Amino acid sequence: MSLLVVGSTAFDxxxxxxxxxxxxxxxxxxxxxxxAALFTEVRLVSVVGAxxxxxxxxxxxxxxxxxxxxxxxxxxxxxxxxxxxxxxxxRETLDVQLNTFGGFKPKIPAAFAETPYVFLANGSPGTQASxxxxxxxxxxxVADTMDLWIENERDELCELLPRVDGLxxxxxxxxxxxxxxxxxRAGRRLLEMGPKLAIVKKxxxxxxxxxxxxxxxxxxxxxxSVVDPTGAGDSFAGGFMGFLAECDMLSLGNMKRAMAYGxxxxxxxxxxxxxxxxAAANRHGLERRYEELIQFVAI
Amino acid sequence: MSLLVVGSTAFDxxxxxxxxxxxxxxxxxxxxxxxAALFTEVRLVSVVGAxxxxxxxxxxxxxxxxxxxxxxxxxxxxxxxxxxxxxxxxRETLDVQLNTFGGFKPKIPAAFAETPYVFLANGSPGTQASxxxxxxxxxxxVADTMDLWIENERDELCELLPRVDGLxxxxxxxxxxxxxxxxxRAGRRLLEMGPKLAIVKKxxxxxxxxxxxxxxxxxxxxxxSVVDPTGAGDSFAGGFMGFLAECDMLSLGNMKRAMAYGxxxxxxxxxxxxxxxxAAANRHGLERRYEELIQFVAI
Numbered sequence: 001m002s003l004l005v006v007g008s009t010a011f012d013x014x015x016x017x018x019x020x021x022x023x024x025x026x027x028x029x030x031x032x033x034x035x036a037a038l039f040t041e042v043r044l045v046s047v048v049g050a051x052x053x054x055x056x057x058x059x060x061x062x063x064x065x066x067x068x069x070x071x072x073x074x075x076x077x078x079x080x081x082x083x084x085x086x087x088x089x090x091r092e093t094l095d096v097q098l099n100t101f102g103g104f105k106p107k108i109p110a111a112f113a114e115t116p117y118v119f120l121a122n123g124s125p126g127t128q129a130s131x132x133x134x135x136x137x138x139x140x141x142v143a144d145t146m147d148l149w150i151e152n153e154r155d156e157l158c159e160l161l162p163r164v165d166g167l168x169x170x171x172x173x174x175x176x177x178x179x180x181x182x183x184x185r186a187g188r189r190l191l192e193m194g195p196k197l198a199i200v201k202k203x204x205x206x207x208x209x210x211x212x213x214x215x216x217x218x219x220x221x222x223x224x225s226v227v228d229p230t231g232a233g234d235s236f237a238g239g240f241m242g243f244l245a246e247c248d249m250l251s252l253g254n255m256k257r258a259m260a261y262g263x264x265x266x267x268x269x270x271x272x273x274x275x276x277x278x279a280a281a282n283r284h285g286l287e288r289r290y291e292e293l294i295q296f297v298a299i
Numbered sequence: 300m301s302l303l304v305v306g307s308t309a310f311d312x313x314x315x316x317x318x319x320x321x322x323x324x325x326x327x328x329x330x331x332x333x334x335a336a337l338f339t340e341v342r343l344v345s346v347v348g349a350x351x352x353x354x355x356x357x358x359x360x361x362x363x364x365x366x367x368x369x370x371x372x373x374x375x376x377x378x379x380x381x382x383x384x385x386x387x388x389x390r391e392t393l394d395v396q397l398n399t400f401g402g403f404k405p406k407i408p409a410a411f412a413e414t415p416y417v418f419l420a421n422g423s424p425g426t427q428a429s430x431x432x433x434x435x436x437x438x439x440x441v442a443d444t445m446d447l448w449i450e451n452e453r454d455e456l457c458e459l460l461p462r463v464d465g466l467x468x469x470x471x472x473x474x475x476x477x478x479x480x481x482x483x484r485a486g487r488r489l490l491e492m493g494p495k496l497a498i499v500k501k502x503x504x505x506x507x508x509x510x511x512x513x514x515x516x517x518x519x520x521x522x523x524s525v526v527d528p529t530g531a532g533d534s535f536a537g538g539f540m541g542f543l544a545e546c547d548m549l550s551l552g553n554m555k556r557a558m559a560y561g562x563x564x565x566x567x568x569x570x571x572x573x574x575x576x577x578a579a580a581n582r583h584g585l586e587r588r589y590e591e592l593i594q595f596v597a598i
Contacts, residue, residue, distance in 0.1 A: 260598050
């Protein structure tokens with residue numbers, strides 16, 4: 001089934017201990033779309049500037065990503081630059097130019113309004129709610145968020161939570177959102193705030209899935225080559241949602257498998273700068289990593 | 300089969316965000332012994348002072364721990380006090396009095412020299428080597444170490460590594476020892492330095508097992524009640540070695556199961572101050588957690 005993503009498209013300039021690369025195609029919806037496109041048809045709703053090049057558009061199209069919802073506004077595309085620490089567990093933002101993304105008000109094309117699977121990439125809770133207002137009863141909706149919205153727009157975020165099926169956050173964010181310092185209690189508390197699923201990303205330490213019925217923990221895929229962590233979280237979300245949209249059966253077993261597909265999809269992304277490695281991936285290589293991950297966690 | 304442990308016995312004064320407790324029975328060999336005693340007969344080689352009370356001796360004996368190798372020296376028992384940070388991921392040592400442990404030269408009783416399973420708890424590599432010199436061809440030997448020895452006695456540690464079957468360290472230690480910042484590469488590099496197994500503990504993020512044949516990752520058991528992390532690593536080692544000594548069959552499958560038993564044993568320890576919770580545990584409760592852990596990581 002089709003999968004809609006609403007989020008940012010950007011050009012990133014990235015420095016890591018392995019080198020640097022300027023003007024990489026990036027943004028939350030870009031990583032998500034290219035990841036999810038390994039599984040299913042993806043519909044992108046985002047905004048770029050008049051400077052957005054034909055080759056970037058062509059990259060999306062090559063992966064079957066539908067661009068009817070990609071607005072081209074006057075001005076320039078969102079630009080971000082950042083530098084990672086030596087162990088790549090933290091990063092410093094060097095520059096942000098929101099440009100056309102600063103005034104982004106997502107407009108869902110009529111043909112996309114009935115898309116059954118929806119991912120609300122990181123954005124203000126108000127913007128995320130405006131997307132839900134335009135959708136016609138989606139089957140399965142997951143939202144991402146960040147510390148900025150938890151701190152500054154908590155009420156709006158708390159209003160959004162009962163309207164989504166899942167929230168995907170990192171371990172610091174779920175503790176901040178719930179006020180619980182223990183991760184297990186924080187995950188359970190988040191479920192009481194509305195969503196049926198709480199997905200907690202822990203970077204190199206893997207991910208947790210909380211639901212009323214079960215908990216699951218998965219380590220990260222054991223890659224020995226982390227070149228650039230940018231987009232790992234959105235790639236995880238893309239693999240998770242892409243697999244669920246592809247099999248179109250929301251069983252508990254499929255949720256667990258989706259966590260594993262998210263994990264291996266993210267492992268590809270971090271092995272290259274920007275989307276280089278992810279965009280070069282194919283389903284065969286992904287399946288091989290999935291089988292390796294299963295062996296890795298088997299007892 | 301029997302399992303020998305050589306290490307420290309101490310009295311700890313511990314402060315955590317959940318409270319504080321003075322003069323808790325502790326030390327690496329204490330946690331290890333009480334954990335492993337859930338599985339098999341444990342032989343303790345350690346040193347205490349004349350102040351070591353009958354009730355602590357009785358606690359070991361109640362769990363079937365053999366004390367023939369527990370030397371009582373003139374002076375006082377090793378004392379340590381420390382305070383944990385709010386998230387309990389780091390701790391500050393407030394006071395250390397080595398006392399009788401300062402001059403500890405392990406003497407293996409003749410009746411213990413043929414023990415097939417041996418754990419060298421944290422100690423100087425020279426002291427650990429002196430234990431191996433006294434053992435008659437043990438079947439399976441695992442050593443623990445710490446940053447102090449990696450920094451100050453690297454040569455002695457590197458000489459020890461080919462003499463043990465496994466080394467158990469935390470993630471920072473394996474990176475320090477191998478000079479590799481990526482955990483997967485660090486684990487592989489450690490195997491090249493001698494041991495056939497490298498076990499890397501990551502605290503609340505679980506543990507990795509590296510061998511030439513396979514890698515395994517396990518999350519921590521999802522406890523929502525961490526009261527005092529002291530002794531978690533030694534309890535993990537005790538569960539790991541205790542299970543292997545109990546089943547006395549060194550298959551790859553049993554190594555993976557031993558990792559899971561180590562994980563659930565450690566999860567008990569952290570739920571109480573000192574050894575309180577561990578000493579009150581029974582095999583039935585441990586097996587229930589083992590089954591829960593299997594479900595937790597199943598895909």
